[in-house]
Amino acid sequence: GAVVSQHPSWVICKSGTSVKIECRSLDFQATTMFWYRQFPKQSLMLMATSNEGSKATYEQGVEKDKFLINHASLTLSTLTVTSAHPEDSSFYICSASGQGPNSLPDNSPLHFGNGTRLTVT
Amino acid sequence: AQKITQTQPGMFVQEKEAVTLDCTYDTSDQSYGLFWYKQPSSGEMIFLIYQGSYDEQNATEGRYSLNFQKARKSANLVISASQLGDSAMYFCAMREGVASYDKVIFGPGTSLSVIP
16 A cells, blocks of 8 residues: 555756646655655755645745645645756656555655656756 | 754775764754665665654664664764675665655765775
């Protein structure tokens, strides 16, 4: 159980275009999804926290107009990198957690998607 | 300020030997959770073990055990009987709070190499 699917697994786009990354919880209700970014040989840096039906909370230094997060349902959150530039090239990975009778219990670990490797040329 | 410290950027261990990966953390919360994740070169994040701040016993999961010393704010991971497949990045992480919506932050990681 607790499977998180993330698509695409890799994407190459031209500078100035936008890219959408999807994160789906397949067998549980994800009331909260977290988006992380990881540069090569570095740790995961939290970008934002999204709760179903409400606006995302962004970490300090993360541009909310550049990284648009939508969490419209209990099973889907999307991250859109707008007007991508080469410095946005990175590994983006989502994780999900939930509450309630159909979701994971408290204190449960984050369940991660397999990540998206974005390259902006 | 760095809330999670992993002082070993890289570690080597002989196959079948045990290895300890260090992690110290900083929080003023009374309720928190500590995690260890493994990230192989493929990039996926694999959950290994969890320790709650109120858990009195050290957590164990198969070959993984967590040496939790609350007063020292340390949560070291011990891997017993290392295998070649254990070669990967290892991240210590902390959730401040115990709810599933509380965010989880990660330490800088330790690269473990298992030598045959």
